[in-house]
Amino acid sequence: MIKNFVCDKCGDLEYVLIDGYGFGDRILEDVSFEIRIKNDNFKVILAPGQDDYCIQLNMKYWLKEAHDYVSHHDFGECPKCRGDVDLGEPYDPEITPLPTGTPIKSYTLDEIIKNAKEKEKDRKE
Numbered sequence: 001m002i003k004n005f006v007c008d009k010c011g012d013l014e015y016v017l018i019d020g021y022g023f024g025d026r027i028l029e030d031v032s033f034e035i036r037i038k039n040d041n042f043k044v045i046l047a048p049g050q051d052d053y054c055i056q057l058n059m060k061y062w063l064k065e066a067h068d069y070v071s072h073h074d075f076g077e078c079p080k081c082r083g084d085v086d087l088g089e090p091y092d093p094e095i096t097p098l099p100t101g102t103p104i105k106s107y108t109l110d111e112i113i114k115n116a117k118e119k120e121k122d123r124k125e
């Protein structure tokens with residue numbers, strides 16, 4: 001897991017952007033999400049200025065989808081030059097659970113617990 005995002009052209013970045021089209025198709029076309037790093041994990045939030053459109057969507061669901069998408073993708077977009085920014089190693093919820101206070105916490109924790117239980121089962125068999 002990387003500690004910060006670095007653009008080849010612009011240097012250190014506070015966050016990178018992804019377009020919602022990658023996981024939301026036309027519903028999220030041109031909707032931008034900010035990916036930040038917090039406590040060694042990706043934190044995905046809706047980029048500012050899009051509330052008017054997104055208020056009609058189930059953003060709790062889409063933020064979860066965005067987080068999932070980011071976890072399995074290598075590049076985000078630099079907010080300054082729009083170039084590709086390396087996202088580093090894929091996020092692994094079994095090794096690094098989400099920090100508390102993020103909107104997708106409950107979902108991810110459920111997943112972790114489920115995975116842990118399945119592993120437990122495997123071990124017993």
Ligand SMILES: [Zn+2]
Nearest residue numbers: 007010078081
């Ligand atoms: Zn850049």
